[in-house]
Amino acid sequence: MQLSRKAEYALHALMYVTSVSGHHHASISEIARNAKIPREYLAKVLKGLTNAGYLISVRGVNGGYRLAKAKEKISFLDILEATQGPFVISRCPDKNRCPDYQFWDEITKYLKKMLGDMNLGKIDYEKFARKNKK
Amino acid sequence: MQLSRKAEYALHALMYVTSVSGHHHASISEIARNAKIPREYLAKVLKGLTNAGYLISVRGVNGGYRLAKAKEKISFLDILEATQGPFVISRCPDKNRCPDYQFWDEITKYLKKMLGDMNLGKIDYEKFARKNKK
Numbered sequence: 001m002q003l004s005r006k007a008e009y010a011l012h013a014l015m016y017v018t019s020v021s022g023h024h025h026a027s028i029s030e031i032a033r034n035a036k037i038p039r040e041y042l043a044k045v046l047k048g049l050t051n052a053g054y055l056i057s058v059r060g061v062n063g064g065y066r067l068a069k070a071k072e073k074i075s076f077l078d079i080l081e082a083t084q085g086p087f088v089i090s091r092c093p094d095k096n097r098c099p100d101y102q103f104w105d106e107i108t109k110y111l112k113k114m115l116g117d118m119n120l121g122k123i124d125y126e127k128f129a130r131k132n133k134k
Numbered sequence: 135m136q137l138s139r140k141a142e143y144a145l146h147a148l149m150y151v152t153s154v155s156g157h158h159h160a161s162i163s164e165i166a167r168n169a170k171i172p173r174e175y176l177a178k179v180l181k182g183l184t185n186a187g188y189l190i191s192v193r194g195v196n197g198g199y200r201l202a203k204a205k206e207k208i209s210f211l212d213i214l215e216a217t218q219g220p221f222v223i224s225r226c227p228d229k230n231r232c233p234d235y236q237f238w239d240e241i242t243k244y245l246k247k248m249l250g251d252m253n254l255g256k257i258d259y260e261k262f263a264r265k266n267k268k
Binding site: 001002003005007008011012015019036076080087088089090091092097098099100103104107110111114118123124125127 | 135136137139141142145146149153170210214218221222223224225226231232233234237238241244245248252257258259261
């Protein structure tokens with residue numbers, strides 16, 4: 001039940017972009033360095049998040065990435081689903097086949113609620129900002 | 135955050151063995167058929183569960199697998215940890231590095247509690263027993 005590496009990278013990339021928003025657009029090298037994500041892998045993650053409508057790539061001298069919508073409008077559930085598809089815990093599709101269906105269904109509902117309520121606007125970025133370098 | 139396939143197979147194999155306990159020992163073919171697990175993969179899963187102390191393999195004409203301890207003593211957390219190692223959601227080891235550490239920590243604590251409280255004795259096997267074939 002671990003988060004996929006891709007999902008963790010997407011979350012950390014978006015949190016970094018959010019933490020510098022209002023200040024500057026985040027370059028890919030800067031995100032890689034500060035969010036500790038291998039640069040090549042990060043390029044794919046950022047492309048996926050751009051295509052999914054969560055990031056905008058701005059060209060030019062002061063270019064870089066910025067959020068495509070308000071930080072409060074991007075939930076953790078949105079981010080996980082953008083990177084790994086619909087959120088599921090168990091593969092069992094049918095309560096008549098799996099004796100543990102109800103248990104996982106309850107956990108899935110709880111997690112979807114928690115992840116849907118959590119968003120990029122609820123993070124305390126101040127604490128981390130001092131360590132970030134452009 | 136999906137369960138690994140290995141974890142789902144382990145859960146379903148153990149639930150099947152539990153459902154027939156008191157009646158007979160479950161053969162590998164029978165578990166594969168009833169729990170819908172590919173036979174070769176199942177052999178590895180059963181070996182892992184036997185080594186971890188959750189199953190006993192009984193030899194002979196009426197041989198097969200049985201639980202190594204009371205069904206109430208085998209939690210879902212035990213089973214997940216036996217198949218995939220220590221339970222973790224996020225790879226971030228340090229609250230000073232990841233702005234989302236606290237969120238995942240809270241979710242991890244909830245899940246460990248839920249999975250630790252759930253055990254093989256809490257499943258309603260009756261409903262599924264009529265479909266099972268030796």
